Amino acid sequence: GAVVSQHPSRVICKSGTSVKIECRSLDFQATTMFWYRQFPKQSLMLMATSNEGSKATYEQGVEKDKFLINHASLTLSTLTVTSAHPEDSSFYICSATAYLAGGTGETQYFGPGTRLLVL
Amino acid sequence: AQTVTQSQPEMSVQEAETVTLSCTYDTSESDYYLFWYKQPPSRQMILVIRQEAYKQQNATENRFSVNFQKAAKSFSLKISDSQLGDAAMYFCAYRAPSANSKLTFGKGITLSVRP
Numbered sequence: 001g002a003v004v005s006q007h008p009s010r011v012i013c014k015s016g017t018s019v020k021i022e023c024r025s026l027d028f029q030a031t032t033m034f035w036y037r038q039f040p041k042q043s044l045m046l047m048a049t050s051n052e053g054s055k056a057t058y059e060q061g062v063e064k065d066k067f068l069i070n071h072a073s074l075t076l077s078t079l080t081v082t083s084a085h086p087e088d089s090s091f092y093i094c095s096a097t098a099y100l101a102g103g104t105g106e107t108q109y110f111g112p113g114t115r116l117l118v119l
Numbered sequence: 120a121q122t123v124t125q126s127q128p129e130m131s132v133q134e135a136e137t138v139t140l141s142c143t144y145d146t147s148e149s150d151y152y153l154f155w156y157k158q159p160p161s162r163q164m165i166l167v168i169r170q171e172a173y174k175q176q177n178a179t180e181n182r183f184s185v186n187f188q189k190a191a192k193s194f195s196l197k198i199s200d201s202q203l204g205d206a207a208m209y210f211c212a213y214r215a216p217s218a219n220s221k222l223t224f225g226k227g228i229t230l231s232v233r234p
Contacts (some may be wrong), residue, residue, distance in 0.1 A: 030132060032219035038162075043224045051219075091162060097219050107154075108214075108222055110164035 001027050006111035013084055014119055021114045022081045023094030029074035030096035031115040034074035034108065035067075038091045084118045089113050121146045123213050125225035130203045133233050139186075140196045140228050142211030148172075152214040153187070154222070155196045159207040167209070170194065198230075206232045 013019050024032055031052045036044040037111040042095040048069050049057040058071035066088075068080040077096075081088055122145045141203040144153070149162035155167040170178045170187050177185050182199045198205055 034221060041208075041229070044164075044227045046221055049219075093162075093164065095164070095222075106152075106218065107166060107169060109166065110156075112133060112161070112163045 002096070002107075002109040004094065004096050004109050004111040006094055006114050008114060009112060010117075012114045012117045012119065016083055017024055017087050018085055019081045019116060021081075021094075021116075022110050023077045023079070023096070025075045025098070025109075028078075028096075028098045030098065031074060032102040033071060033094055033096045034078040035069060035077070035079050036093045036095070038093060038113075040091075043078065044093060047079075084116070086118045089116055089118045121148075121151075121223045123211055123223050123225040125211055125228050127228050128226070129229045129231070131231045131233060132198070132205075134201055134203060135145075136201055137197060137199045138201055138230065140198070140209055142194045142196070142225055142228065144192050144194065144211070144213050144214075144223075146192070146213065148215060150216045152216070152221050153194045154212040155185070155186075155194075155209045156203075156210045156212060156215070158210065158227070159204075164210075168174070168196065190220070201232050203232050203234060206230060 005024045007022045033045045033050040038044050047062045050069045050071040052071045058064045071077040092111045095110045124143045130144045151172045153170045157165045157167050168180045186195045208227045208229050210227045212222040214220050
């Protein structure tokens with residue numbers, strides 16, 4: 001299978017500070033990664049599509065200056081929450097697109113998520 | 120725009136019994152992909168099953184199978200011989216055929232399994 005990791009798994013920070021979350025594809029290369037935000041008992045909300053070597057594509061309503069995305073290599077994308085505030089507290093999940101052997105085609109695999117708490 | 124609807128917010132099943140989770144979608148595409156993902160309390164999203172729209176045969180993965188009705192735009196998940204570990208939130212998702220397309224998720228359904 002395809003494995004995606006995220007770091008850190010949990011972070012607590014003070015209001016006004018910036019937090020960086022890393023998303024790595026461990027056993028495959030991913031030209032495209034996705035960043036989601038999820039509130040308890042709710043569905044995943046896509047924030048942006050991260051493309052290796054180019055600018056991210058943000059969904060409507062997502063502040064690109066607040067949620068900085070960098071996809072510098074085929075195995076790493078980062079999400080930086082700048083000047084975090086309590087309302088940014090949430091669960092952030094990344095996914096990466098993998099093409100697996102056996103003709104299963106293109107499938108998104110998810111990282112374990114990062115729980116962000118802004119005090 | 121594509122939409123995915125999961126109208127049941129919660130369901131419950133007795134251990135060892137069978138349960139079916141419903142999902143409908145809307146799209147103008149003729150070729151696309153459909154998925155069911157499971158999110159247990161750990162919140163790790165796990166791929167349960169995948170269906171290509173051009174395939175008439177319903178996908179199966181061990182105790183999990185789908186009933187894909189393309190004309191009705193329906194994609195239900197059947198879990199046979201339910202186990203306690205099946206308790207989770209289940210999301211139905213749609214993806215357009217173009218490479219690296221995003222997933223459109225339904226609201227999810229919380230499945231509980233009674234021992």
